Amino acid sequence: MTAPKARAGIVPSATEQMAAITDLTFPHAWQAEILPARPLILPNRHFIYPRDADEIERGALELLIHPLHLKSEERDPKRSPSAQDSAQDPAQNFLATCALGFRDPAVPTGIWSAPDPHEICAVSGGYAYLIDTTAPQRFTMISYRPVLEIRPAPAQKLLLFVGHRSILAWGAGGLAWESPKLSDEGVTVTSIDNRNIHGRGWNMITDKELPFSVDLRSGSLSPHSN
Numbered sequence: 001m002t003a004p005k006a007r008a009g010i011v012p013s014a015t016e017q018m019a020a021i022t023d024l025t026f027p028h029a030w031q032a033e034i035l036p037a038r039p040l041i042l043p044n045r046h047f048i049y050p051r052d053a054d055e056i057e058r059g060a061l062e063l064l065i066h067p068l069h070l071k072s073e074e075r076d077p078k079r080s081p082s083a084q085d086s087a088q089d090p091a092q093n094f095l096a097t098c099a100l101g102f103r104d105p106a107v108p109t110g111i112w113s114a115p116d117p118h119e120i121c122a123v124s125g126g127y128a129y130l131i132d133t134t135a136p137q138r139f140t141m142i143s144y145r146p147v148l149e150i151r152p153a154p155a156q157k158l159l160l161f162v163g164h165r166s167i168l169a170w171g172a173g174g175l176a177w178e179s180p181k182l183s184d185e186g187v188t189v190t191s192i193d194n195r196n197i198h199g200r201g202w203n204m205i206t207d208k209e210l211p212f213s214v215d216l217r218s219g220s221l222s223p224h225s226n
Contacts, residue, residue, distance in 0.1 A: 020061075021110030021123075025152035026159075028113040029069075030120055030133040035062040038097070045094035047136045049122070049129045059100040061109060061124035067092045067133040094136050096120075101127030107146045115157040115172040123147060128161060130170060140175075142168060153192055156216045160197070162187050167197060169219060177219030182212050196222055 126146020183201025
């Protein structure tokens with residue numbers, strides 16, 4: 001996809017090249033703005049993901065992130081934080097510049113809340129970053145390049161990343177599991193129930209799409225998968 005022409009002094013972001021998604025299925029202790037372009041005046045705190053990215057200026061996803069802090073120390077620790085019982089500290093706001101993966105509308109771009117309420121999942125042209133909003137220098141880049149689809153599974157407290165050949169699950173403590181190979185090229189998720197992810201994967205030998213079911217608890221193939 002051809003990148004738009006840059007306005008004078010402003011670098012076009014990933015959101016100007018493809019429609020951005022916002023999915024806040026999980027409770028979250030942050031607020032985030034997807035910026036149409038990088039600000040001319042950068043905030044005091046600016047983080048680039050990944051740190052060693054080349055040509056980061058070319059179409060990166062620019063996010064202004066506002067971490068939220070609890071107003072009361074006596075709040076029930078079992079409750080997930082929300083905007084209603086949290087407050088912003090402007091000094092903790094930061095700009096996140098996320099390197100673009102692919103200029104292709106078929107791969108996702110946007111932000112997702114994560115099972116850990118302090119983490120934000122930022123995806124830029126199929127490159128996915130899990131960022132700790134309380135310590136933005138801490139982040140994980142998902143190994144799939146690109147990620148083709150992101151699916152929340154709130155009942156299991158998992159964020160699912162669909163790649164070309166397998167599925168990876170991210171929980172509140174980080175990587176929960178990764179499935180075995182489900183396809184030789186292209187995974188299609190058709191449904192998710194309380195126990196399994198159902199879908200289809202292409203088998204190169206038979207040249208056919210075959211169904212699969214992945215156990216949400218372990219990432220292993222369910223017994224009835226072909």
